[in-house]
Amino acid sequence: MNFAKDNRIPFLYTSVLYICGFFLFLEWLYPIQQVTDTSDLNVFILFAVFCFLVSMLQIKWWFSFLLKGFALVFIINSLFMTTYAFLSKLWFSYIFMEISFNINMLFHQQWYELTPLFRSILFLILIWLMSYLLHYWFVIMKRIFVFILFTIIYLTVLDTFTVYDADGAIVRTFIISFVSLGMANLFKEVDRESIRFAWTKNSWIWIFPLIAVVFFSTLIGYAAPKYDPQWPDPVPFLKSAAEQAGGGEGGSSVRRVGYGEDDSRLGGSFVQDYTPVFQAAVKDEHYWRIETKDVYTGKGWERSAEPNYETQVNGYIALDTFSDNVKTEKHDTVVEFQGNTMIEKLVYPYGISQVEAGEATAFLLDQNSGEIRTRVNNVDRSLAEYSITYDMPSFAIDELRKASLEDPTAINDQYTQLPENLPARIGELAKEITSSDNNRYDRVRAIENYFGQNGFQYQTSDVPIPKENQDYVDQFLFESKAGYCDNYSTSMVVMLRTLDIPARWVKGFTSGEKIADNIGGTDESYDVYEVTNANAHSWVEAYFPGIGWVPFEPTQGFSNLTDFEINLENLEEQDDTLQAPEQEKPEKELKQEEEKDTAPAAENNTTMKLDINWGYVAIGIGIIMILAFLLYRKRYQLRAMMLSVKFRSKHDAKTYQEAYHYLLKLLSYSGLPRSSNQTLREYAKRIDSRYSSDEMGQLTDYYERMLYNNEINETETKKLTQLWKNLIKRIMA
């Protein structure tokens, strides 16, 4: 095609503009991987590429709709539905189930319960819509500034408030924005002035200066010296002014309490969530264990090895955390899950021996972490109800004191790991705390009790996240001295390890709150406890050769739920042995009261990041933006519609005046304003000659008669409404 003969902008140039838009959109996608739990961004980028390509080719709308829709289904299928034959009956019913479940969740505002499949569908649809919208903005309207502005705001906000580092992104955005703004402006000018532009001949006239300007401004911007921020970090600034802990400590993020998987970056504040997770009928309070982690990275916890699951036979769980020497008592309990919390792992007490949960349920144990996955029909599932038989241990304190220091090599290797750059002062502190103790148990106790006596604060808000070069434990022990269970338990494990005491970090739940007493037990009473998300917790297990892993509770306001037995025969040590548990007793009561009074002082284990919400927030914002944009785009039509409805029912002068003045406003908006010294007739003449019609003239005539002659002719209303509508259509076109 020879475009030079008319003033249309060649496809090549509009495409370049559109591709610029695509690259800007990519800047929206890149951070998603970092700030949300999206694991594979490439799929979405691929889909975006596809959608933009299809839009760019400007094929028939129904064909592009089909193509994009098919791509969406294909992606969803290959991501989530590989177990079902594509487009089979099962496939459809699964999709239907998923969607109806999620819609239900949406209506109940259970944002956290939306499944990845549904979220992905929503996200893909968002990308789809964006491809259309950007095509409209960039190619048709050539109004791109707003989108660029939003992109920059988005990047700066993410850079400030999340882990995402937008250094590169902002430079890229700058370059793309300048190029596309330059082009769009030229194209708009060409459109507006109906310039005949010899595109091929004169391209260099504008291409070269544009590139030169962008190149030099980028170069200057990049090379120029930059001031450090003049304002303080806005994150603490935005929070309460009265904070001491959070200020300048590398920022923090608010999370929501609950059991989660990822502990690689601990720290930050969280909000309490009292959604019930499960209820259990137990005779005695005890910890609900889920898993342990063994590798401390300086920021959080990871596992040393990928889990190696062994299927457990007949529900017998072959997990031994302590040796047979430990005195135990046989107990059983029934766990009933509530609400929508999905934990596809067994939540179990110490000494678990057998689980019953229906026939098709399989239990896979990872010996290393003590994690027991629950599977139904070979699919990971969260169980609704199960009963557990367990041997509740009771550790004899004198046995613990007497335990040898000869750790098995494997245990020693695995559980005394520490990061290489761990600040030395942590070890020095641990040594100082334990200097007067001569056995492992007392040392462990000394460290456990250290926090309660040295001005540490239990708090869930204003808890800092360590900076890039800062150690999580170091920050807690020496700087912030304020935090929740993760801070306490991690610090204790690390301090134990500096003393070469094998220790590990345990996640699970505390016993929760008693909601019913003495329910139908035969010999002994069972109490029903309700465990909520706020009961998620982390604590410490220390290794004692010959005895096994013994739980300890360093967190202020929490008591060790494990039984310790005092050997009364050993009178010499009685004082000492009593000291620790006795000391805890009042603390337990006191703190439990405190727990009730100040609700937030509850437990947290691995918190679920609120950051995950960024996905929804992005989707939400996207949808709102699209809606707002559509409303904004259609605002004149909407207003026109409202007015015409009003005018249909009311024929009074006031309504007509409103309608007529709305028309004036609309015309003014579309570049034909009336100057105040222009009479309506003169103006109408101008409008009518512009639109080659006489509608404005007729409407004006009627309005004039109404305005200057107090005349209202109701028989003409219908005709006028029609004229008015026609004219508005004309203006809109």
Add this chain to the structure above:
Amino acid sequence: MMQETIIYNESIEKVLTNINKVMIGKEDVAALSLVALLAQGHVLLEDVPGVGKTMLVRTLAKSLDCDFRRIQFTPDLLPSDVTGISIYNPKELEFEFRGGPILGNIVLADEINRTSPKTQSALLEAMEEKNVTVDGKTIPLKQPFFVMATQNPIEYEGTYPLPEAQLDRFLLKLKMGYPSWEQELGILERTAKDHPIEQIEAVINKDELIGIQAEVKNVYIDKNVQHYIVNLATGTRRHSAIYLGVSPRGSIALMKAAKAYAYIHARDYVIPDDVKYLAPFVLSHRIILTSEAKYDGLSSEQVIHSVIKNTHIPIRKEFH
């Protein structure tokens, strides 16, 4: 420019058609003269001789079946030459009034600035009072009564320019202007044989005209439009190039003229367009420019246009 069709009142259209048979390209001046006539005002025509002033008035008079009189003002013209004189009648043994040319229906006062102020004021008084007083006797003027005075703007030698205060006795001040090349050719063609004025006939009579004049008074003028008129008048009083602005009499004149203009265009209500169109003709001779403005070469018309430009037009009704 696209020529748009203008809707006229039926009778007025007949008159204008008649005038168009004689005059070429003078429809707007003719319509404006009618405005003054219907509003019971008078016109001051300022133009060089020979552009058709007399022809216009004569055609008008003939079309309206009116009595046409012409006074050629000269420096030696006496007031009694305008108003008339009482002559002793020996038969009746008493003085008998012989009416002057002012006692016609349509009077052409040619070159009014050539005569002495005394004679000028005799005319202007008659226009204002609608009667003449001779020898203690008051004689009413004929109805309808319409004066079209002309002024030669070129020659100032031996002239007595009308004082500004007296100029506002005229409702409108008009200019004929030269015809275009085509129009002038048309004039030549039309007058080659007989003059077309001989062929035209009256289309309405005096009584009808008086009736129309009464109807004009009933044309409705909305508050909005009155606001506009007042805005214009006050605008002239505030304008930096104007030494003396339009008096309230000017506002009244504008309103009257606008009513007549609306009537001519077959409307029984005034719209701001009427006012806006008429303002230069009604107002430009009622203002006195500052010497600076005169020195800058501004004309009264230009200044009035600038006032119009700065005056906003009310287009919204207040509902209570």
